Each structure stands twice: as structure tokens, then as C-alpha cells.
Amino acid sequence: MTRRAEIPEPVPAALNPPSPVRRRLLYAGVAGAAALGGGGLAWWRLQPQAPDSGAQQALWAMEFEQPGGAVVALKSFAGRPLLLNFWATWCPPCVAELPMLDAFYRAHSAQGWQVLGLAVDQPPAVRKFLQHRPLAFPVGLAGAGGVGLGRSLGNLTGGLPFTVVLGGDGRVRHRRMGPLSARDLQRWSSLR
Structure with missing residues (x-):
């Protein structure tokens, strides 16, 4: 009985985990976007607003x-x-x-x-x-x-x-x- 070597089916790209370099770039991008959003919100909140009426x-x-x-x-x-x-x-x-x-x-x-x-x-x-x-x-x-x-x-x-x-x-x-x-x-x- 000869055994045939099974060839693994290709894993869809969506299930294939990203490489460590890609993962770091992804994390850096998410962190950068969060920092910009938080910084923008803080800047807006710290700006003096219009005085109250009266x-x-x-x-x-x-x-x-x-x-x-x-x-x-x-x-x-x-x-x-x-x-x-x-x-x-x-x-x-x-x-x-x-x-x-x-x-x-x-x-x-x-x-x-x-x-x-x-x-x-x-x-x-x-x-x-x-x-x-x-x-x-x-x-x-x-x-x-x-x-x-x-x-x-x-x-x-x-x-x-x-x-x-x-x-x-x-x-x-x-x-x-x-x-x-x-x-x-x-x-x-x-x-x-």
C-alpha cells in the first residue's frame, strides 16, 4: 500500500495571520490614528470657547x-x-x-x-x-x-x-x- 503525500490546501489570505512586520505596522497605524484623534479632541477641549451670554x-x-x-x-x-x-x-x-x-x-x-x-x-x-x-x-x-x-x-x-x-x-x-x-x-x- 502506497501512501500518497497529501498536499495541504492553501489557506485563504483572510485566515493567514500577518507577518510580524505587517502586524507591527498595523498596530502602529491603529495607535497613530488613536493618538491623532485623542490629541485633536484634547486640543479642541482646551481651546477657549466663546464667553457665556451676558x-x-x-x-x-x-x-x-x-x-x-x-x-x-x-x-x-x-x-x-x-x-x-x-x-x-x-x-x-x-x-x-x-x-x-x-x-x-x-x-x-x-x-x-x-x-x-x-x-x-x-x-x-x-x-x-x-x-x-x-x-x-x-x-x-x-x-x-x-x-x-x-x-x-x-x-x-x-x-x-x-x-x-x-x-x-x-x-x-x-x-x-x-x-x-x-x-x-x-x-x-x-x-x-
Whole structure:
């Protein structure tokens, strides 16, 4: 009895597992697509959104206690450009940009620019911080309410630092989520 060698039938390509190189390329492609999608979503969510209806008008009616006990009223800033910076002592990027904001204020206040820092922090921490690092521009104690105010002005994530630039007409002209750059300040300095 002779035995015939059986020739295996070809495996359809759909059932044939890909080579290790193809598998890695496939995984890399899927991972890349997921990263792009996630990065795009994160970028979109971190971009400042349009202010809530009526938020700009409500802003000008607000008052904040200052670390020294005096009160700063936003209406006192009306009529000139205002850079409103939300920050906290526990936020390293916030602390890092404060000297640049202070220099901007000192250099541009004669041209009508105003800067107001709104500390989204505990008052004792802000007072202690400002004793060691005084600022030329005023600081208001916004506390936890500062997060809600920031959200109403377009900071949906509540992240810090967050900066809003208002023109002399009182309307929001620019918003920036995250640390400022010298280029941002230079671009905004011509605003009136």
C-alpha cells in the first residue's frame, strides 16, 4: 500500500495571520490614528470657547477683595484695555509667567494698559506669596468662584493659567488657555 503525500490546501489570505512586520505596522497605524484623534479632541477641549451670554456685562459689575483688604471693582478698569489673568500660587506655569505680566504692566501702563490678577486660591497663600514676590499690578482674591468666572469667559476646563484680554470697549478680544508668551503680549500691546 502506497501512501500518497497529501498536499495541504492553501489557506485563504483572510485566515493567514500577518507577518510580524505587517502586524507591527498595523498596530502602529491603529495607535497613530488613536493618538491623532485623542490629541485633536484634547486640543479642541482646551481651546477657549466663546464667553457665556451676558458674561462680559456681568464681569464689569464684579468686585474682589485684595490681599491687603481693599476692594477692587472691575468697573474702575472700564474704558481702557485690560489683561485679566487667572492664576494660583500652587500653579507652576502661573507663577512662572507673573514676572512677565508685571514687566508688561510696568512697560505699558503709561499707554493705558491695565493688568488685574485674579487669584483662584486661598487668601492666606496669596498674601504670603505676594510678601515674597510683590507685583506692581493689582490682585483680586477670586477664590473658588474664579473658576466659575473663568468658565463663563470661555475656560470650559477650568485650567490655569487663563488670560482674557478686554478692549477699551469692554469686550473680550483675546483669550489664552495656558502660559503666555512674550509674543502674545507683544501682539496684544497694540490693542486699544
